[in-house]
Structure formats: structure tokens, C-alpha cells
Amino acid sequence: MDTLEARHRDLLARLAAAAGGRPLGLLAVSKSQPAEAVRTLARLGQRAFGENYVQEARAKQRELAGLALEWHLIGPLQSNKCREAARHFDWVQSIDRPKLLPLLDRERPADAPPLNLLLQVNIDGEAGKAGCAPEAVMVLADQAAALPRLRLRGLMAIPEPHPDPARRRDAFARMKALFDDLHARHPGVDTLSMGMSEDWPLAVAEGATLVRVGSALFGPRPPRA
Numbered sequence: 001m002d003t004l005e006a007r008h009r010d011l012l013a014r015l016a017a018a019a020g021g022r023p024l025g026l027l028a029v030s031k032s033q034p035a036e037a038v039r040t041l042a043r044l045g046q047r048a049f050g051e052n053y054v055q056e057a058r059a060k061q062r063e064l065a066g067l068a069l070e071w072h073l074i075g076p077l078q079s080n081k082c083r084e085a086a087r088h089f090d091w092v093q094s095i096d097r098p099k100l101l102p103l104l105d106r107e108r109p110a111d112a113p114p115l116n117l118l119l120q121v122n123i124d125g126e127a128g129k130a131g132c133a134p135e136a137v138m139v140l141a142d143q144a145a146a147l148p149r150l151r152l153r154g155l156m157a158i159p160e161p162h163p164d165p166a167r168r169r170d171a172f173a174r175m176k177a178l179f180d181d182l183h184a185r186h187p188g189v190d191t192l193s194m195g196m197s198e199d200w201p202l203a204v205a206e207g208a209t210l211v212r213v214g215s216a217l218f219g220p221r222p223p224r225a
């Protein structure tokens with residue numbers, strides 16, 4: 001049967017087969033989906049959820065208060081949203097400029113664990129796309145690692161949705177090489193977030209440790225309200 005439960009179970013099985021014993025996490029991208037769908041997956045043991053917009057995430061978090069979930073911000077972060085992001089998310093995957101770092105560090109509550117960060121890389125150098133240049137990663141990483149309320153965990157990317165799978169696979173491979181360089185310099189990094197509904201098998205083949213899946217799990221997204 002094509003239900004959320006069945007799609008989640010099938011996806012976990014396919015991920016496990018593709019990972020071949022390596023660690024591989026699933027981030028359920030719940031943007032535009034109702035809180036009830038998150039609750040359904042939480043009942044099945046899914047813990048990590050990704051949201052693109054702070055306000056939308058806050059509304060769901062209020063509805064789901066009491067569930068022990070892990071919230072990841074995966075959409076672009078404006079500096080005027082850093083306070084809320086630092087208070088209400090466990091991870092921010094969309095760090096792409098130095099300015100955000102001291103703001104998040106300052107706003108992360110003292111009684112919470114350090115905020116987990118991924119640096120978003122514009123790996124194909126697309127004009128107008130979020131993410132820092134690959135050459136900017138090391139400097140940004142050093143800055144993040146120096147702040148006490150932040151915990152640098154790795155990298156995130158959304159490669160150009162090129163129709164040729166070989167081109168996409170090449171972008172994932174370049175991300176993996178960058179991740180290995182970063183790991184050599186900051187041995188604590190453990191997360192390479194890449195791969196979405198359409199291309200996660202390619203990303204996993206190249207070394208992703210976390211895939212972000214929305215529509216292939218929840219079904220097509222309802223239009224944004």
C-alpha cells in the first residue's frame with residue numbers, strides 16, 4: 001500500500017542496502033507538510049526533520065511539543081532569524097557566510113548543547129544559488145570551530161539538477177573530496193549532507209552520510225500557504 005508508513009519503511013530498507021554497513025542517516029524534509037505527517041513518522045521512530053522556513057517550523061514545533069525530535073534548518077538563513085534559529089533548531093545546515101556565526105553563537109541558549117552546523121557549499125558555482133564557494137570552506141570552518149556555542153559537523157550541498165547523472169555524480173564526488181580535506185583539518189566533522197528524492201542513490205554512492213528526502217517520502221508537496 002502506498003502510505004506514508006510504507007514509503008518510510010521502503011526508503012529505510014533501500015538506504016540500508018545502499019549504505020552497505022556505513023553510517024547513513026535520513027533527514028525527513030517536512031517543509032509544506034502538516035504537523036500530523038511529522039507525528040506519523042515520529043511514531044515510526046523517525047527523529048530528524050528538515051524545514052526551510054523558521055516560522056513554518058515554529059508552528060509545527062508548537063503543535064508537536066512533547067515529542068523528542070531533532071530539527072534541522074535547511075533553508076537560507078537571514079541574519080535577523082539567527083536568534084530564533086539558535087533557540088529552536090538542533091542543526092543549521094545552511095551556513096554560507098561568516099556573519100552568521102557570531103550571531104548564532106551569541107544566541108544559542110547556555111542550557112542547550114552547542115548548535116550543530118553544516119557549511120553549505122555552492123559546489124557547481126551556480127549564479128544566485130545559496131552556499132559558499134568551495135575555496136571559502138576552510139576559512140569558514142575555522143571560524144565556526146573557534147566559537148564555543150557552535151559545533152562544526154560537516155558540509156551540505158544541493159548540486160545543480162543537471163539531467164546527466166554523471167554530472168551530478170561528479171558534483172557529489174567533489175563534495176566528498178572537500179569533506180575529506182575538511183575532516184583532515186577538523187577531525188570532529190562527521191556529516192556530509194547530500195542527496196534528495198531524485199538523486200540520493202548517487203549521493204550515497206559517493207559518500208553521503210545524511211540524505212534529505214521530502215517528496216519521495218511524504219508525497220508531492222502541497223503549495224506553500
Ligand SMILES: *Cc1c(COP(=O)(O)O)cnc(C)c1O
Pocket residue numbers: 029031052074075158196197198212213214215216
Ligand atoms: C526541499 C529540500 C529537500 C528535499 O527535496 P525533495 O526533492 O522533496 O526530496 C532537500 N534539501 C533541501 C535543502 C530542500 O530545500
